[in-house]
Amino acid sequence: MRILIIGAGALGLLFGAYLSKENDVTFITRRKQQAEQIREYGCRLVTLAAEDIRYSPEAFTWEDHKEYDEYDLILVTIKQYHLANVLEEMKARISHRVSLLFILNGLGHNEAIAEKLPHIHVFLGSTQFGALKESDTVVLERGVGSLTIGQLSSQDKERDNDKQLYPSSSNGIELLMTSMQRGGIDIKINHNIEAILLHKCMINACINPLTALFKVTNGDLLTNMGLHQMQRKVFEEVIQVVQKANPSFLHENNNERDLWEEIKDVCRNTSRNKSSMLQDVENQRLTEIDAITGYFLHLAMQHEISVPYHDFLYHAIHIQESLYS
16 A cells, blocks of 8 residues: 655654555655655654654655655644645645545644545545654654544535445555554544544643643642632633534533533543643644644634633743744
């Protein structure tokens, strides 16, 4: 199976390692230097079980690689703020014969993908894996979980009306599932993937911005009373927005009490971990605040809901980004 991974960040390098056990993996990187490093030195994953996985994928930049129909699957693991540029590149280069799987933090990308790639077989993914990128070629596994994937809801409806354009199964996705299962990764299909993504985004909104702003690990949100009280206020705002914007979600998927307990469990189980947003701030990179806190802030504005804690966190993180030297 030939797999193209667009984005060689922590998650891309991690999945590349697992997929390389049985597949031919190629990376598309944003920076030429990283592509050169990968080609020269190969890549390395150190798992939680202390397994040292080394692999030697091909690597190119967008400018150096023009053919995409030769792949069985294209896996996209980029930051949300690079999505618009990547979609423009894809729109011009990719045919409907190729299956795509997007694994991105936050929300908003589902609407953008549906608009830009209406005739491409697109899946979305949500993962519980944690990873820390140590260098351009080395990644450390920080959490093991499952990968849930599902097709865009808008495409599900279109596929029912056009069996020729959207075949009943995707060879690329089926091969991916088989390959990951053999590699020990728990992967499953969910027919309401956007609800899964919303659920994860609600959790991230109550953890990532607070850890990034106050430069604390996830567990500190439980042990520091002031931070924990602020986290509760952020959670209450999230619930208020979702109840208004998507009233059936909490009734069908989670009640308020269970979701709050789950957020605390995440902080407890990853108490020593640094959120991806904190890692971005520490490395003076742009964060995905727009796709997480910004997503709920946008919904709140649409429904005329006051969310002062979201507003504060959103602007505070952007101010922090502007102060990078």
